[in-house]
Every structure is written in C-alpha cells, then in structure tokens.
Amino acid sequence: MTHLTYIMAAYGLAVLVGTVFSVDAWARMSRARRRLAAIDPRANRG
Amino acid sequence: MDARTANPPPAAGRTLHRFANPGRFLRISGRVLPVMAVLGLGLTLTGFVWGLFFAPADWQQGDAVRIMYVHVPSAWLASFGYLSLAICSVLSLVWRHPLADLAAAEIGPVGAAFTALCLATGSIWGKPMWGAWWVWDARLTSVLVLFFLYLGHVALVRAFDDPQRGYRAGAILALIGVVNLPIIKFSVDWWNTLHQPATIKFTGSPTMYVGMLWPLLLCALGFTFGFAAIVLARTRAAVMERRIRGLLMARAQEADAR
C-alpha cells in the first residue's frame, strides 16, 4: 500500500473519535440512569 | 419546564409536543438506540474494510484515495449535523420545544468532532496529494468557519446560569450560521479553489468508479447512523440529568418549607 502512514493516521483518528464519543455517551447514560433510579420515587425503566 | 409538558398544547403544536414528554421520549429512544448503534458500527466497519482492502486504488492517487472513505462521510456529517442543529433551533425558537433545546446542546460537540475529523483527514489527504497540509481556499476556510460555529454554539449554550437563556442564544447563533452551509457546498463552484468540485452531484452520474462508490456510500450511511446514535444517547442522558436536577430541587424546596 502506498501512503500507508497517512492512511493509518486518517482511519486511526476516525476510530479514536468514534470510540471516545461512544464510550462517553454510554457512560453518561448509565450514570444518569443509576442516579435517577436511586432518587426517583417512580419506578424508572430507561 | 416540566409544567409546560404537563399541559398539552393546542392543535398545531400537539404532534410536535407528543415527543416532548420525557417519559415517552426515553421509552421510544430506548428501543431505537440499539438498532442505530448496531447499524452505525456494522455499516462503518464493513465500509472501512471494503474501502481499505477490496476497493481499487486510484490510477493517480494510488492507495491514498482510501482516506476518502473517512474524509467524505465526516464532511457530509459535519454539514448534515449543522442542519439538524438548525432544525432544533427553529423548533426551540418558534415552538419552544423543550427536547429540541436538549438535543441542540448535545448535537454541538458531536458535530464539532466530526468537523474536526473532516479537517484533520483532509489535511492528511492534502499533504501527499496536493503538496500542502492546509491552504486558505474558499472550501477549506468555510469548513473551518463551520468548526468555529460549532465551538461557539457549544460555549454559548453553556455560558449562562439560566439554561433557557443559553438555549435561546445558541439557537440564534446556530440559525445565523446556516448561511455558511450553502457557501460550503457551492464554494468549489462559485470560486476557483484548490479543493476539487463535487464528485457525487444532484444532477448527472458520479465521476467515480462503482467499486469505490459502494464502500463510500456504506461508510456515509454508517457515519450517519453513528452520529444519530451518539446524539440520541447523549440526549437520553441529558433528559435523565434534567429530571435528576428537578427532583433534587423539589426535595430541597420541600426541606426548606418544613
């Protein structure tokens, strides 16, 4: 493959951005669900 | 804010406000989110593998053309993301839709990240092909402006003590920035630029070999689902966080009253 370092850098960035944002969104969601379940008088099914 | 959703608004707004009910939104989005996440991940990975290992190299660019499968979808999503931000802003300013405010605040950072990815991969592609990491032509500059609009929105929405004022200011900024979208799209046609004009046009057949077009479309679809899934997950979290704040505040007031 020609230009291999450039290609790897581009795909690496894409994977990095996707992973960081997915993990962050998932962590935020499950933390909010846990906190809500702890204080919400109504049964909460996220 | 919750009081507004408790009283159903009259006729015209009713269809829109059906989804303003946080409970209903959480229920529906909870079912849609896994489908979107799986589609986003599956299509993107398939597109990446296809683009990296099975699509042909370009006759001039060689394998560097494979950067396209990252660069072009992120460029499309940068613009589509901004369009969705603008739609949320209209819903917020005209119909005072409470979910649109939360969604707009969550679209901002994701859109900024996709725009940054577009700029970075464009730079990585530009160095070996054009011979420059960056040039100040109309296309590159207008996309950089889009990135700053996203950043401005992210900062403005979070800059006020009263979130409502932040949402209002952010919505106005987002709508002013819409002027930039046609400039990005048509910059390569209106002025001469180093960036080439569109390959996939509304009129006429794409000037790209089918063996390259399919993985590109697959990646674009995967990026779209991925973007939507991330925004949806963040908005779900934001809805729950707002409810937590509301409950804690109600509790504090109750304690004060006693």
Add this chain to the structure above:
Amino acid sequence: MTRKRRRLILLVACGLGLGTAATLVLTAFSDNMVFFLAPSDLATKAPHNGRVFRLGGLVQAGSVERVREDSKPVVRFRITDGAANVVVSYAGILPDLFREGQGVVTLGAMQADGTFRASEVLAKHDETYMPKEVADALKRSGHWDPKAGAPPPASTWNTLVPKAGNGG
C-alpha cells in the same frame, strides 16, 4: 398559536434579511474569494511590480522541460486555461500528482521577461476517481488522453469492466 405564528414570521423575515446581506457581501468580495488567477485573468487582474500571487490552470501537454539555471535543476512548463498560457519556472520538489494535463496552482510573481517564477507548486486534483485498469482501458481504446484534459463522461466508464488485468 398566534404567538408562534408571529415568532415564525419574524424568523423567516430575519432569515431573508440575513440571506440577502450574505449574498451582497459575497458578491462584493467575490474577487477576493478566488484562490488563484487563471492565465487569461492576468491581462486585467495581475498584480504587477513583483507582487506575489497564485496562478493556476492545467499543465500544457508537451510543455514540461527540465533545465539547469546556475547549476540548479529548474523545471519550466506552461500553465494554460485554454484561452491563454504563461511560462512558469520552478526550482524545487514537484508534488507526486504533477504531470502534463494536470491542474496545478503555483505561488510566485511575474518577472520582467513575462514569465512566472514560482516558489511553490501544488497539484489540483480533479473530481474523477477511477482504478488504474479503467484508466488504462480508456487510454488504450483512444477514448481519453490524460495529457489533453478531462476524462469522457462518467456514465461511459464508471461501471466499465476492464478486459485485461486483474483489477476491478
């Protein structure tokens, strides 16, 4: 309901005003938005007395020559936009995509002898993407000479299955 209607009308009015303003500004500054000048712009718009500007166009077929000036390797070629052409000289490394018929954008200044001395040459890629096998098939069949300009309409080649070779 009426309040919503009023807000909607206000928003549309603001949008129209902003759109008009943006159009006027862009039209007024249109000359400054171009990244480079074409050879046929030079007669009217070229900055004289050694001011640096960008000149772009296609590398004219058969015009590339490598010479030595003061024992340094220099490449000379013509940039054309069909209507006019300018001789460019450049000492340095050319981008990989540089070839006859390719679009290029150069940075430099006009010299007293009417040639353009470039300090930077960028390759301007066009919007077509095709595998080597397809490009070779088009060249072999005489449908396209990359030195002469743009490829034939996309519908004639973008689903072509090349006979020779193992690509596709």
